[in-house]
Amino acid sequence: MEILSKVSWSGPALKLISYVHELNPSSSVFMIIRHSAREESEDIQKILNAPLTKQGKKAAFEFGQSLPSHFTYHFHHSIIERCKETALCIEKGVRYNGGNTRYQGNLETLTHIKGNSEKIIEFIGRDQENFMRYWMQNQYPPELIEPPLNLAKRTASELMKIFQNNHSPSTIHVFVTHDIHILIYLFYWAKIEKFEEWVQYLEGFILQLKENKLEVYHERGKKELNYPEWWTFS
Numbered sequence: 765m766e767i768l769s770k771v772s773w774s775g776p777a778l779k780l781i782s783y784v785h786e787l788n789p790s791s792s793v794f795m796i797i798r799h800s801a802r803e804e805s806e807d808i809q810k811i812l813n814a815p816l817t818k819q820g821k822k823a824a825f826e827f828g829q830s831l832p833s834h835f836t837y838h839f840h841h842s843i844i845e846r847c848k849e850t851a852l853c854i855e856k857g858v859r860y861n862g863g864n865t866r867y868q869g870n871l872e873t874l875t876h877i878k879g880n881s882e883k884i885i886e887f888i889g890r891d892q893e894n895f896m897r898y899w900m901q902n903q904y905p906p907e908l909i910e911p912p913l914n915l916a917k918r919t920a921s922e923l924m925k926i927f928q929n930n931h932s933p934s935t936i937h938v939f940v941t942h943d944i945h946i947l948i949y950l951f952y953w954a955k956i957e958k959f960e961e962w963v964q965y966l967e968g969f970i971l972q973l974k975e976n977k978l979e980v981y982h983e984r985g986k987k988e989l990n991y992p993e994w995w996t997f998s
Contacts, residue, residue, distance in 0.1 A: 765826045765830070766822065766826070767819055767822045767823040767826055768823055768826045768827065768830070771801070771819070771823065773801070773964040773965050773966075773967075774823070774964075774965075774966070775964070775983070776964050776966070776967035776968075776983040777797075777823075777827060777964070777965070777966035777967060779983050780795070780797070780966070780967070780968060780969070780970065780981070780983075781827065781830045781831060783970055783981040783986070784831055784832060784835070784936070784970070785832050787835075787970070787972065787981075789834065789835060789933050789934040790933055791931065791933060791972060791973060791974065792927055792930070792931045792932065792933070792935050792936075792937065792972075792973060793835075793935070793936045793937070793970060793971070793972050793973075794923060794927075794936070794937045794939065794970070794971045794972075794973070795936055795937070795938050795939070795968060795969075795970050795971075796939040796941065796946065796949055796968045796969055796970075796971070797850075797938065797939070797940055797941070797946075797966055797967065797968030798940075798941065798942060798943050798946050798963050798964070798965055798966060798967050798968060799816070799820075799842075799844075799846045799847045799849075799850040799940055799941075799942065799965065799966075800816050800820035800821065800823050800824040800827075800846070800849075800850045800853065800965050800966055801816060801817050801819055801820030801823060801965045802814040802815065802816055802817065802820060802846050802965075803815060803816075803817055812844070812885070813844070813845065814846065815845060815846055815849065816846050816849045816850065816853075820846075820849075820850075820965065821849065821853050822853075823965070823966065824849070824850045824853035824854050824857070824966065825853045825854070825856055825857040825860075826857060827853075827854050827857060827966055828853065828854035828855060828856060828857020828858040828859075828860070828861070828863075829857035829858070829860055829861050830857070830861075831854075831857070831858055831861070831863065832863075833858070833861050833862045833863035833864075834863075834934065835863065835864075835934050835935065835936045836863070836864040836865070836866065836934060836935050836936070837854075837855065837858050837863060837864070837865045837866070837935075837936050837937075837938055838865070838866045838868050838926075838930070838935060838936070838937045838938065839851040839852075839854070839855050839865065839866070839867050839868055839938050839940070840868045840869070840870075840871040840874065840926070840937065840938065840939050840940070841869070841870065841871065841874060841939070841940040841941070842870070842871070842874040842875035842940065842941050842942060842945075843870045843872065843874075843875045843876075844875055844942070847874070847875075847940040847941060847942070848870075848940075850940045850966075851867070851938065851940045852867070854938065854940075855867060871922060871939065873915070873918045873919045873922050874919065874939055874940070874941040874942075874945060875941070875942075877909060877910060877915060877944075878909075878910040878914070878915075879906075879907070879908050879909035879910055880907075880908045880909070883908045883909065884908070884909050887899075887904055887908075887909065896944070896947060896959045897959060899912055900912055900951075900959070912948045912951075912952070913952055915945070915948050916948050916949060916951075916952035916953060917952075917994060919945070919949060920953065920992075920995055920996075921996065923937075923939075923971075924995075924996065924997060927973060928997075931973075943962060943963040946963045946967070946968055946969075947959060947962075947963060949969075950969060950982070952992065953971065953978070953980075953992065954969060954971075954978070954980040954982065954987075954989070955989060956969075956980070956982055956984065967983065969981060969982040969983075970982075974988075976990075976991075977989065977990065977991070978990070978991055
């Protein structure tokens with residue numbers, strides 16, 4: 765690996781790859797990851813549409829190239845271009861390694877946070893490292909930004925629709941999204957709080973849906989837990 769073996773942020777991504785190699789392909793798997801390395805900016809408006817760097821594209825390709833080829837990978841992503849770029853680069857890497865893929869395209873809930881988009885951008889830019897804590901504490905008006913649990917429920921609902929339409933063994937559904945979304949899903953789906961550490965590029969977690977349990981693979985380890993009480997299967 766020319767990039768992933770060298771960059772400072774690759775530890776969680778490499779751990780995730782190692783977990784995929786350990787998986788028993790007996791049921792469908794979901795891998796939820798952040799996009800690869802993007803161009804940096806202090807301007808929140810520029811960050812919103814910042815593309816991947818050349819290094820980020822190469823790292824995503826290496827990520828895909830390192831995944832085991834006995835799975836079929838289905839790619840879903842946020843509508844933001846860097847997430848699409850990440851998905852396509854990973855897909856290219858998987859195919860280079862002889863694996864099978866299906867490109868599924870945009871999944872709206874991996875991008876959209878309901879509310880007033882201008883105010884949400886204002887909250888993120890103004891509160892910065894405090895944004896997640898304020899949001900989790902419901903300090904923002906819900907008519908301006910939906911409660912974070914709502915986002916977790918909406919994405920879980922979309923995940924289950926995908927699962928019910930295609931729950932064949934040896935399939936991994938890859939969701940490419942953003943750091944904020946990863947933090948929310950980790951907390952409400954997997955009971956993992958990571959707000960002080962933030963999320964590295966290509967970091968994420970794996971869900972394997974069992975009959976009565978969720979199996980979670982994350983940088984901090986593996987665990988099995990009950991489905992959240994609000995999780996629906998219909």
